[in-house]
Amino acid sequence: MWVFTNHGFYSIVRILDTNPEKYWVRSRRKEHLTTYFSEERILYTHATDYQYRVELDKEELDDVFSNLPNEIDYTNFKDSIKNIELKDAAHHVWHDIYGVLDEREGTMGISQEERTRSPTQNRESNRRGDTGLPPNTQGKSGVVRIEDWKRK
Numbered sequence: 001m002w003v004f005t006n007h008g009f010y011s012i013v014r015i016l017d018t019n020p021e022k023y024w025v026r027s028r029r030k031e032h033l034t035t036y037f038s039e040e041r042i043l044y045t046h047a048t049d050y051q052y053r054v055e056l057d058k059e060e061l062d063d064v065f066s067n068l069p070n071e072i073d074y075t076n077f078k079d080s081i082k083n084i085e086l087k088d089a090a091h092h093v094w095h096d097i098y099g100v101l102d103e104r105e106g107t108m109g110i111s112q113e114e115r116t117r118s119p120t121q122n123r124e125s126n127r128r129g130d131t132g133l134p135p136n137t138q139g140k141s142g143v144v145r146i147e148d149w150k151r152k
Contacts, residue, residue: 004090005068006080008032011050012061023061026050036064 003010010033011026027033030052033042037054045051056064074080078094081087 003065003068004093005035005071006074006077006082006086007035008086009089012065015055019055021057023056023058024050024053025056025061025064026053028052 001012003012008027008029008031011024013024013026014020015022015024025033025037026049028050030039030042030044033052033054041054043053043055045053078087078090081090
């Protein structure tokens with residue numbers, strides 16, 4: 001399972017091969033893990049995909065991650081991220097998931113061309129004040145209520 005918070009990006013897996021009752025919470029950045037765990041618990045392994053990891057049992061995993069909803073004090077996840085690199089990663093993830101998994105055609109006024117461009121390319125047009133939308137729709141909210149979306 002991947003977990004993306006405004007403090008870090010984590011991969012959570014079971015340690016099936018050696019200890020199936022335990023879990024790894026893994027990250028590519030040590031500081032992401034120090035948000036929730038002491039430095040003494042963080043293991044470093046250079047030769048793995050996620051070089052930093054902490055071993056947990058299910059109870060501790062539940063304790064740490066069941067409190068995540070209490071940390072939500074924002075209305076826009078990406079804007080809540082203070083670290084520039086992490087925020088940029090969140091934008092890339094959002095863009096990729098939107099471009100691949102969103103079934104709606106032309107949602108939020110984003111054309112098929114824009115959906116296949118990188119987030120950086122899309123931001124370039126915004127810097128010029130051109131959203132790519134027809135003039136009568138620029139500046140209007142692209143928010144679609146769930147109820148309206150389900151009716152389509």
